[in-house]
Amino acid sequence: MTTPALLPLSGRRLPPLNLGASAFPHHRATLRLSEKFILLLILSAFITLCFGAFFFLPDSSKHKRFDLGLEDVLIPHVDTSKGDKNLGGFLIHGQGHDEHRHREEEERLRNKIRADHEKALEEAKEKLKKSRDEIQAEIQTEKNKVVQELKKKDSKPLPPVPLPNLIGINSGEPADLDIREKRNKIKEMMKHAWDNYRQYGWGHNELKPIARKGHSTNIFGNSQMGATIVDALDTLYIMGLHDEFREGQEWIDKNLDFSVNSEVSVFEVNIRFIGGLLAAYYLSGQEVFKVKAVQLAGKLLPAFNTPTGIPWAMVNLKSGVGRNWGWASAGSSILAEFGTLHMEFVHLSYLTGDPVYYNKVMHIRKLLQKMDRPNGLYPNYLNPRTGRWGQHHTSVGGLGDSFYEYLLKAWLMSDKMDTEARKMYDDAIEAIEKHLIRKSNGGLTFIGEWKNGHLERKMGHLTCFAGGMFALGADGSRDDKAGHYLQLGAEIAHTCHESYDRTTLKLGPEAFKFDGGVEAVAVRQNEKYYILRPEVIETYWYMWRFTHDPKYRQWGWEAAQAIDKYCRVSGGFSGVKDVYSSSPTYDDVQQSFFLAETLKYLYLLFSNDDLLPLDNWVFNTEAHPLPVLHLANTTLSGNPAYR
Ligand code: DMJ
Numbered sequence: 001m002t003t004p005a006l007l008p009l010s011g012r013r014l015p016p017l018n019l020g021a022s023a024f025p026h027h028r029a030t031l032r033l034s035e036k037f038i039l040l041l042i043l044s045a046f047i048t049l050c051f052g053a054f055f056f057l058p059d060s061s062k063h064k065r066f067d068l069g070l071e072d073v074l075i076p077h078v079d080t081s082k083g084d085k086n087l088g089g090f091l092i093h094g095q096g097h098d099e100h101r102h103r104e105e106e107e108r109l110r111n112k113i114r115a116d117h118e119k120a121l122e123e124a125k126e127k128l129k130k131s132r133d134e135i136q137a138e139i140q141t142e143k144n145k146v147v148q149e150l151k152k153k154d155s156k157p158l159p160p161v162p163l164p165n166l167i168g169i170n171s172g173e174p175a176d177l178d179i180r181e182k183r184n185k186i187k188e189m190m191k192h193a194w195d196n197y198r199q200y201g202w203g204h205n206e207l208k209p210i211a212r213k214g215h216s217t218n219i220f221g222n223s224q225m226g227a228t229i230v231d232a233l234d235t236l237y238i239m240g241l242h243d244e245f246r247e248g249q250e251w252i253d254k255n256l257d258f259s260v261n262s263e264v265s266v267f268e269v270n271i272r273f274i275g276g277l278l279a280a281y282y283l284s285g286q287e288v289f290k291v292k293a294v295q296l297a298g299k300l301l302p303a304f305n306t307p308t309g310i311p312w313a314m315v316n317l318k319s320g321v322g323r324n325w326g327w328a329s330a331g332s333s334i335l336a337e338f339g340t341l342h343m344e345f346v347h348l349s350y351l352t353g354d355p356v357y358y359n360k361v362m363h364i365r366k367l368l369q370k371m372d373r374p375n376g377l378y379p380n381y382l383n384p385r386t387g388r389w390g391q392h393h394t395s396v397g398g399l400g401d402s403f404y405e406y407l408l409k410a411w412l413m414s415d416k417m418d419t420e421a422r423k424m425y426d427d428a429i430e431a432i433e434k435h436l437i438r439k440s441n442g443g444l445t446f447i448g449e450w451k452n453g454h455l456e457r458k459m460g461h462l463t464c465f466a467g468g469m470f471a472l473g474a475d476g477s478r479d480d481k482a483g484h485y486l487q488l489g490a491e492i493a494h495t496c497h498e499s500y501d502r503t504t505l506k507l508g509p510e511a512f513k514f515d516g517g518v519e520a521v522a523v524r525q526n527e528k529y530y531i532l533r534p535e536v537i538e539t540y541w542y543m544w545r546f547t548h549d550p551k552y553r554q555w556g557w558e559a560a561q562a563i564d565k566y567c568r569v570s571g572g573f574s575g576v577k578d579v580y581s582s583s584p585t586y587d588d589v590q591q592s593f594f595l596a597e598t599l600k601y602l603y604l605l606f607s608n609d610d611l612l613p614l615d616n617w618v619f620n621t622e623a624h625p626l627p628v629l630h631l632a633n634t635t636l637s638g639n640p641a642y643r
Contacts, residue, residue: 158290159353164627165616169238169283172604172611182557183606187239189564189573190599193590194236194244196572197228203255204228207590209572215589220269221262221317226251231272231596233280233289234624238611239603245284252277253288258299261318266303266311267337269296271402271622272592274344278351279624290351297348297357309363310384311338329390332381338364339403342410342421343620350629369424376431377450378403394450396432397460397511402621404428405465408473413618415630416476426478429470437488440514444498445491448514457514459495464508465535467492468542472614486546493543495520496536497555503579506562508536522580531575531587532567534597534623541601545609556605563598597623 174180201207204214205227220227229248236245274293281289302320303311310333312322324331342361349358367387368378374392380399381390394400407425411418436448436455447463449456471489474482499520500508507530509522522528537559544552566584567573573594576584600623604611617625 158287158294158351161351161353163282163285164629166282166627167616168610168613170240172238172607172609174606174608179553179606182553182560183603185564186560186599186602186606187241189560189568190232190235190239190595190603191241191244192568193573193595193599194232194241197232197590197595198244198247200571201228201590202226203251206592207572208588209569209574209590210586210588212571218263219265221260221264223260223262225258225260225262225264225273226256227272228590228592228595230256230276230280231592231622233276234283235595235600235603237280237283238600249280249284249286249288252292256292258292258296258317261316263314263316263323265337266300266313266315266322267334267340269300270341270344271620271624272596274300274348275620275622275624275626276596278344278347278626279620282625282627294348294352297345301356301360304360306384308367308384308387309360310367310382310387311341311360311364312384313337324384329381329393331383331385332390333384334399335378335380335382335403336398336400338382338384339368340406340621342406343413343618343626346410346413346629347626350631365420365424373431375435375450376427377435378428392450392452394432394436395460395463396436396447396466397449397463401462401465404432405469405621408469409618409620411476412472413626413628415628417631422476425473429473430478433488438514440519441517442519444495444514444520445488446495446514446520447492458511459499459514459520460511461496461499461508461530461533462535464492464496464499465538467496467539471539471542471546474546489539489543490547493536493539493552493555496539500536500555500559500562504582505530505566505576505579505584506558507566507576507579508533509579525578528578528580529575529587530567530579531589532563532573532591532594532598534593534601537598537601537605538623541605544605545614553605556602560602593622 174183196209196212197207200209200212201214203224203226205216205220205225206214207228208215214224216222216224216227229251233245233248236242236248273296277289277293277296280286281293299317299320300311300315303315303322305320305322306312313324313328313333315322324333328334341364345357345361349355371387371389373379374389377394378400379389379392379394381393382388383390396404404425407421407428410421411425414421416422432447435450437445438448438455438457439445440457446457446459447466449458467489469489470485470492474485474489476482477485496508499512500506502519502521503509509528509530511524511527512518512520512522514520537556540552540556540559543549544556563573566576567586569586572590574586574588574590577587578584612619612625616628618628619625
């Protein structure tokens with residue numbers, strides 16, 4: 001520090017100050033009290049001056065910002081010829097009239113800052129005027145944009161794969177006027193279901209057609225994954241509802257996001273979402289469906305991280321943590337769930353060239369092959385930690401059904417090359433016929449359930465799909481029992497038709513008995529509901545394709561009329577709680593499988609066989625058609641060079 005501040009105002013040089021007790025002790029005695037007082041006064045004036053200077057000097061940091069923003073005022077050049085002064089590397093143009101400019105600039109800036117503040121305030125006020133939903137929607141849109149951007153960066157392009165021969169995706173128009181009208185009626189029902197979902201449930205998983213709002217169940221987790229959109233796509237496509245298809249595609253492209261903290265059913269997500277997306281991809285050729293299917297499959301893979309490789313029933317899409325249903329026997333996984341992944345997973349490996357999916361399902365198969373089966377039957381429960389069966393309960397309906405279906409379809413989908421799958425199917429069906437299939441006193445063939453060595457004479461609506469499966473598996477059956485299996489299919493179709501015909505609404509109950517004088521009728525109140533399920537109509541369609549017996553179209557039409565009469569409401573279609581009641585109450589749910597399966601099978605029933613011919617297409621358990629893969633010259637070991 002320089003000394004000027006030490007100069008007394010009078011100019012007289014003062015002796016050094018003694019500010020500390022021991023400083024310059026030899027001077028202490030020389031100062032008198034009055035002098036001390038004057039000195040103190042001067043000192044305090046000096047301190048006040050320094051203080052003031054510190055606060056009132058211009059803030060250099062502000063200057064810096066200002067300088068850097070205004071290059072016409074401060075320029076990093078020295079040009080003394082114009083009388084400019086250099087200030088720390090920057091130049092201030094000729095001080096005099098530039099001071100005026102400087103002030104103007106400051107004023108301009110101040111006004112700008114004020115205007116910006118006012119604008120921000122206005123925007124905030126506008127935001128507050130919006131409803132919560134609108135604000136949330138805006139936030140969601142912003143989030144989606146960020147997610148999409150990230151995904152674009154992450155996603156590697158999938159390898160190009162020659163598509164299998166896609167035959168019969170735009171055909172099927174019947175020549176017969178009556179049949180054409182029926183087909184059109186089914187299309188109209190699809191429009192009604194879709195339009196109402198579009199209006200009241202868009203983006204939600206399903207629709208509540210009476211409350212006219214979105215609906216979901218725990219199988220889809222807690223997020224809006226648009227299950228109805230994905231499930232309905234291929235039905236829309238084959239019906240020629242292309243505008244609706246495009247709407248669905250757009251939603252999927254922009255909104256279907258799997259990075260959500262949501263615990264979903266691996267099985268349901270596989271059959272409805274992956275199956276639906278793959279079918280939509282094959283039919284339309286739109287890449288987005290393939291990309292989404294592969295993204296989703298990646299999210300399901302952590303479910304296989306169990307000690308045995310048998311997947312958990314549920315997985316959290318974000319954390320990858322899996323677990324099983326609380327109600328399943330001894331912490332088991334369910335046969336119909338871990339056994340219904342094969343078709344989709346083989347297609348995923350085919351399309352991506354990545355063997356990971358194929359290996360997962362083949363591992364399950366190998367494990368099952370090694371296990372002992374009581375009476376040759378597969379129990380419905382298998383513990384993924386121990387690899388042991390849970391309760392010995394075998395069913396061709398719920399908990400078991402599509403496992404058998406996928407053995408047969410694995411063989412068909414491989415162009416009949418996967419003979420291992422065919423053998424497993426044949427063995428399983430032989431045991432089922434021996435232990436579970438019986439004739440009632442009234443002559444109705446039914447498939448019961450095996451529970452700990454005892455046959456329960458009850459059949460579920462779900463079990464009715466087996467009629468179609470037997471017919472589909474007839475060709476290629478062991479010992480050339482094709483006729484036998486076609487006959488078995490026809491008998492199951494007949495029994496299931498009876499279960500519809502013996503109700504007031506002509507719609508089938510959830511489960512029906514063959515016991516104590518009861519034949520194909522539900523006994524318990526909680527088994528009398530119909531939730532728009534497809535299985536009976538599915539069997540009619542397969543039987544129609546293999547026999548062309550007109551009774552199947554007749555039965556299908558009866559079911560379609562009953563659905564239209566009793567399940568149709570102005571906001572869509574609803575399940576009914578009691579098919580034996582003349583004034584049924586609604587369950588207020590339009591299931592996604594109604595659009596994926598029930599209406600699709602009805603439409604196919606009234607179409608010519610050249611629409612999705614069974615030699616070229618295999619339907620997954622949610623009725624999503626996947627093309628037969630001609631794998632003879634292809635390996636699924638993941639080497640894309642083979643494609
Ligand atoms: C569908 O989701 C599938 O068909 C599944 O295999 C079992 N049944 C429902 C519809 O009833």
